[in-house]
Amino acid sequence: MAAATESAAAIMIDLDELGSRLGEVESYLRLEEKRSRVGELEQMSAAPGFWDDGDRARSLMEELARCRDDVQLVEGAHGRLADARAALELADEMEGEEAAELIAEAAATATALARDIDEMELSSWFTGEFDHGDAIVTIKPGQGGLEAQDWTFMLFKMYMKYCARRGWKVTINDCPAAEVIGIDRATITVQGKDAFGMLRAEAGVHRLVRISPTDDKKRRQTTFAGVEVIPVLPDDIDIEIAADDIRVDVYHASGPGGQGVNTTDSAVRITHLPTGIVVTCQNERSQIQNKAACMQILKARLYELELEKREEALDEIRGPKHAIGFGNQIRSYVLYPYQMVKDLRSGVETGNVEAVLDDGDLDPFVVGYHRWATGKAEAAAPASDDIDA
Structure with a gap:
């Protein structure tokens, strides 16, 4: 039981670190601006005559897709982070195999989150005019x-x-x-x-x-x-x-x-x-x-x-x-x-x-x-x- 407790504590430290990194990524990606831009672009795309200029409309729809992707990625990561913390808290109230399974689940989530945050951090480094394009x-x-x-x-x-x-x-x-x-x-x-x-x-x-x-x-x-x-x-x-x-x-x-x-x-x-x-x-x-x-x-x-x-x-x-x-x-x-x-x-x-x-x-x-x-x-x-x- 002591070993499981130590493992859970170590994973919680990792999750805290991932939470800090995720907050930095959210800042780098200017997520609040992108949330606002998503709403703005959705209104524009629903307006009459939006597709009259096909090239401009496609360009705006591509921008909308990119903004949505960034917002969904970060929000999804926050949700998985919360789930992993909840699993560890629940494991603290249990014993035996049930506790071990919850700790293993949290560890797997932490590993997957680390990879995803690495990818988001990389994207946040791209500040050039064309970096996000083809x-x-x-x-x-x-x-x-x-x-x-x-x-x-x-x-x-x-x-x-x-x-x-x-x-x-x-x-x-x-x-x-x-x-x-x-x-x-x-x-x-x-x-x-x-x-x-x-x-x-x-x-x-x-x-x-x-x-x-x-x-x-x-x-x-x-x-x-x-x-x-x-x-x-x-x-x-x-x-x-x-x-x-x-x-x-x-x-x-x-x-x-x-x-x-x-x-x-x-x-x-x-x-x-x-x-x-x-x-x-x-x-x-x-x-x-x-x-x-x-x-x-x-x-x-x-x-x-x-x-x-x-x-x-x-x-x-x-x-x-x-x-x-x-x-x-x-x-x-x-x-x-x-x-x-x-x-x-x-x-x-x-x-x-x-x-x-x-x-x-x-x-x-x-x-x-x-x-x-x-x-x-x-x-x-x-x-x-x-x-x-």
């Missing part, structure tokens, strides 16, 4: 020749698995097969809650060390690939592109690994002549759809370019830009002579390489990066005394 991810081979093209394909598959784990929808805009091994590049659009905020942790150079699968002498090879992450622009941000500033080319679609793809000349390449930006899309079945996808990506890249010009500094959206090669990597994936994946910014590492590359288990690295970046930003912020001074 993302466009581009993967390109760097130093390493043919091996880099294979590494690009490995990263592409890793991100596809990661997006599936998160429940995000992925559209493959472009993924042409390389001549010998791997792919020339990949561009995907990722739709889901906090997709851009999460995935911007992946922007940068990724380094792979392994025994070369194409070398008869089985020598160790180091290869690189670069990952670019930019936001899908909301409908209310309009980037004007003059028709004379673009060249549109149509060509035959292709795909990685002999996959069945469209066999008509529907793939589209758009070149923005003033900047030299090139965007290609071949996933859709028609030229019109591929051109529309290309224009969406081109507008996002032009918006990013404009931010760079205005700030005259490193782009906060895309992250630091370096050559895709030695000395610039953000993360290393070592398959030989030992196995390890290590993020060189946050220090997060694991020896379970298979879970990362084959199963897309990237959350520890993504969360670790944002925790590192948030701490770095707080350390760089001036103290309140300095501001007053």
Whole structure:
């Protein structure tokens, strides 16, 4: 009985700590403002003529869904926290198996709550304009020749698995097969809650060390690939592109690994002549759809370019830009002579390489990066005394 009492006391301490964290999350998420916004948006959606402007109506309904989700998540967590405390109080009045079951139930609730609050805390760190929206991810081979093209394909598959784990929808805009091994590049659009905020942790150079699968002498090879992450622009941000500033080319679609793809000349390449930006899309079945996808990506890249010009500094959206090669990597994936994946910014590492590359288990690295970046930003912020001074 004494052991059960001690266990219950320890769980109650954990629940108190979770309650404090939940209160901080509620503050970070500005939950009272979101409750008010839910009521406001519900009134707007019920008004006559709301759907006359379809794009605006869809945008507002998406905002309503996000606000409701945040409110329901926090309120649900408060309810589970209260249930767990009630179970412990009830267990204190009982003995034997009944008390043990209630304590076990409270412990399980505390464990699940800790995971959920971790997720809510992560979301609360996303304060950028586009962090809660969708993302466009581009993967390109760097130093390493043919091996880099294979590494690009490995990263592409890793991100596809990661997006599936998160429940995000992925559209493959472009993924042409390389001549010998791997792919020339990949561009995907990722739709889901906090997709851009999460995935911007992946922007940068990724380094792979392994025994070369194409070398008869089985020598160790180091290869690189670069990952670019930019936001899908909301409908209310309009980037004007003059028709004379673009060249549109149509060509035959292709795909990685002999996959069945469209066999008509529907793939589209758009070149923005003033900047030299090139965007290609071949996933859709028609030229019109591929051109529309290309224009969406081109507008996002032009918006990013404009931010760079205005700030005259490193782009906060895309992250630091370096050559895709030695000395610039953000993360290393070592398959030989030992196995390890290590993020060189946050220090997060694991020896379970298979879970990362084959199963897309990237959350520890993504969360670790944002925790590192948030701490770095707080350390760089001036103290309140300095501001007053």
